[in-house]
Amino acid sequence: xxxxxxxxxxxxxxxxxxxxxxxxxxxxxxxxxxxxxxxxxxxxxxxxxxxxxxxxxxxxxxxxxxxxxxxxxxxxxxxxxxxxxxxxxxxxxxxxxxxxxxxxxxxxxxxxxxxxxxxxxxxxxxxxxxxxxxxxxxxxxxxxxxxxxxxxxxxxxxxxxxxxxxxxxxxxxxxxxxxxxxxxxxxxxxxxxxxxxxxxxxxxxxxxxxxxxxxxxxxxxxxxxxxxxxxxxxxxxxxxxxxxxxxxxxxxxxxxxxxxxxxxxxxxxxxxxxxxxxxxxxxxxxxxxxxxxxxxxxxxxxxxxxxxxxxxxxxxxxxxxxxxxxxxxxxxxxxxxxxxxxxxxxxxxxxxxxxxxxxxxxxxxxxxxxxxxxxxxxxxxxxxxxxxxxxxxxxxxxxxxxxxxxxxxxxxxxxxxxxxx
Amino acid sequence: xxxxxxxxxxxxxxxxxxxxxxxxxxxxxxxxxxxxxxxxxxxxxxxxxxxxxxxxxxxxxxxxxxxxxxxxxxxxxxxxxxxxxxxxxxxxxxxxxxxxxxxxxxxxxxxxxxxxxxxxxxxxxxxxxxxxxxxxxxxxxxxxxxxxxxxxxxxxxxxxxxxxxxxxxxxxxxxxxxxxxxxxxxxxxxxxxxxxxxxxxxxxxxxxxxxxxxxxxxxxxxxxx
Numbered sequence: 001x002x003x004x005x006x007x008x009x010x011x012x013x014x015x016x017x018x019x020x021x022x023x024x025x026x027x028x029x030x031x032x033x034x035x036x037x038x039x040x041x042x043x044x045x046x047x048x049x050x051x052x053x054x055x056x057x058x059x060x061x062x063x064x065x066x067x068x069x070x071x072x073x074x075x076x077x078x079x080x081x082x083x084x085x086x087x088x089x090x091x092x093x094x095x096x097x098x099x100x101x102x103x104x105x106x107x108x109x110x111x112x113x114x115x116x117x118x119x120x121x122x123x124x125x126x127x128x129x130x131x132x133x134x135x136x137x138x139x140x141x142x143x144x145x146x147x148x149x150x151x152x153x154x155x156x157x158x159x160x161x162x163x164x165x166x167x168x169x170x171x172x173x174x175x176x177x178x179x180x181x182x183x184x185x186x187x188x189x190x191x192x193x194x195x196x197x198x199x200x201x202x203x204x205x206x207x208x209x210x211x212x213x214x215x216x217x218x219x220x221x222x223x224x225x226x227x228x229x230x231x232x233x234x235x236x237x238x239x240x241x242x243x244x245x246x247x248x249x250x251x252x253x254x255x256x257x258x259x260x261x262x263x264x265x266x267x268x269x270x271x272x273x274x275x276x277x278x279x280x281x282x283x284x285x286x287x288x289x290x291x292x293x294x295x296x297x298x299x300x301x302x303x304x305x306x307x308x309x310x311x312x313x314x315x316x317x318x319x320x321x322x323x324x325x326x327x328x329x330x331x332x333x334x335x336x337x338x339x340x341x342x343x344x345x346x347x348x349x350x351x352x353x354x355x356x357x358x359x360x361x362x363x364x365x366x367x368x369x370x371x372x373x374x375x376x377x378x379x380x381x382x383x384x385x386x387x388x389x390x391x392x393x394x395x396x397x398x399x400x401x402x403x404x405x406x407x408x409x410x411x412x413x414x415x416x417x418x419x420x421x
Numbered sequence: 422x423x424x425x426x427x428x429x430x431x432x433x434x435x436x437x438x439x440x441x442x443x444x445x446x447x448x449x450x451x452x453x454x455x456x457x458x459x460x461x462x463x464x465x466x467x468x469x470x471x472x473x474x475x476x477x478x479x480x481x482x483x484x485x486x487x488x489x490x491x492x493x494x495x496x497x498x499x500x501x502x503x504x505x506x507x508x509x510x511x512x513x514x515x516x517x518x519x520x521x522x523x524x525x526x527x528x529x530x531x532x533x534x535x536x537x538x539x540x541x542x543x544x545x546x547x548x549x550x551x552x553x554x555x556x557x558x559x560x561x562x563x564x565x566x567x568x569x570x571x572x573x574x575x576x577x578x579x580x581x582x583x584x585x586x587x588x589x590x591x592x593x594x595x596x597x598x599x600x601x602x603x604x605x606x607x608x609x610x611x612x613x614x615x616x617x618x619x620x621x622x623x624x625x626x627x628x629x630x631x632x633x634x635x636x637x638x639x640x641x642x643x644x645x646x
Contacts, residue, residue, distance in 0.1 A: 017457040021630035024454060027621055028574055029501055030565040034494040045564040054569075064453065067619055105494045107505070108628055109477055109635030109646075263642070266463045273465060319467050319643035344644050 003082050003126040010125035011059035014118040020064065022115060023057050025108040026050060032102035032112060037348050038095040041367040047095045049102040053115045055080055055088050056122065082126075089128035092119050094361035097353035098256075099312035104345060113317070120225025129224050130358045137220045137229060144236070145216045146357075147184035154215050157187050158194070165195035168202060172244065173209035179246040180210055180280075181217040181237055183254035185389040193253055193389065196416030197280060203419055204292045208250075214240020217257040223354030227268065234265045234272070241275055248276035250283055253410050255313030255352060255388040262318065279314055281387045284415055285323025288330065299418035300332040304382035307339050309372070309395070310346035311388035324387060324411055331418050339375040347371050349386075351394025369398040376406065383407040385414060424600040431607035439611035440529075446618025447626060454627070466641040473640015474633050480646055481632045498563070504555030511549020515542055515588070539592075546589050553582050573620060580616045583609035 033039045033048035061068030071077035100113030136146035143150050162169050186193040201208045214237040221229025251258040258279045265272035287293045315321045321343050328336040350368030355361050395408040520536040527533035560566045587606035590596045639646040
């Protein structure tokens, strides 16, 4: 029962008035289920967001409310067991991307994403995290990256990218304005992103650098829900930034890393506020909007319909909703078409929140992606653009799995390809 | 004991006791939740938190109940929108804009307000009752609602339904004698008042917390609520 005890302690730790008032506001109407792509795809009632946070609610009621305490004492309310934790671990890590769409349909406006993250905090404290995810977390603790991007791999990859695409990548430049922190997904799987972003920033005349210390923006501690590990990985980035004396930190095409660094870091590590933290999508919008870089209008027209996939952590939870559209209207004024629903109401890709890292979650992950296939097919798009490498991983993997003939591309890459020197 | 005496008790001491429990209970609930502490948000905002809160309430109060089809989820589970909307509309109109109820408030607060003509209130009361039945059916047949509903949910439904149905019968002189029906109405109202702080019916107060939080979170990020 020690696991349960640790989970309960973490739940209690999570339960400030902020969480408690939202748990109290829930009327158990079940509407959140209708927003969940995993529920929609499978029809499994246990995937209803309200049910996924059931243990958090139960722990709160039993510990903090008189009625809950009485019910538990009388045996009406069930105590939380290790088996419960295991079961809810599956529900939360396999079938939730913490995309927060549920919060958009809740009539009470409950910020379910935060509660779901609170669930993960409890499960992480109890050690009830899927083995695949834990392997990645431990790898990040030990090697600095869940994808094995060690010091020497980092060196080799960056040199190779600089060579292959003939682009200059400033490294560990003391006193640069901007620190760009890539995700290892990009370094290892989408190296064209590195080249593209380097090309854009060089063209804009930005004084930028990468850091060998702050080289990994991915934060598997955040997926896991462990505050300790999240802080550890965040502090690596912040320390690297401090050493180089930069003014701002640019998070590249990675969603949850941006969520952690931009919207959570300052509450754990006040030094985060020494820097402006911004997503590359915001930077691109700025550069194009101000004319610091010029794009060839219509560069991507004439090759079938292009659509944009909104990432939950960058658009809905990050606020960079308009910039990609402004840019796509320049790049492909004729062929850019919106999916429905889109923008802050968009449907998640199904691979975020660490789900894609868990092998056992594959069936439900592919099932959720079928909603995306429907959406894309409805606009008849042949190219899907996105600003999140985790979405992109899910898209490329699912395109293979379902044998689709789509082109999947990152926004930065399109911008780089359309640059007018 | 005759029904006149029961009625006197139900609309007299019992009612005041229930009212006291309701008010004290709700204050207790609020204090315990607020007392859990609120950590300060040090994250710099991108958009306006205050603007988000205003939008969140406008949307919650105007858009949600009256134009539900703006939500894509309306198609997926229309029963809950229709049932929930009818019920809340009927309840608010009957409780605050029904003449008999306004007079109760007047005797308690010392001031009154204009009310709606009885036929309108009456139709909305009927709509509220129909809404509640829809919600009950939905709770019984929907797989998610079946999973998340326990005795507490059904009891809460029953304790809200009884005052509504007895009140409706009372205005239409249905069922047993007037004093009997009136007594039953008052007893069920008292039971409801006592039950509210003990149950999720208290959501009407925490609604203001969660919607404000929602507005803050989305406003902070510069995203439409």
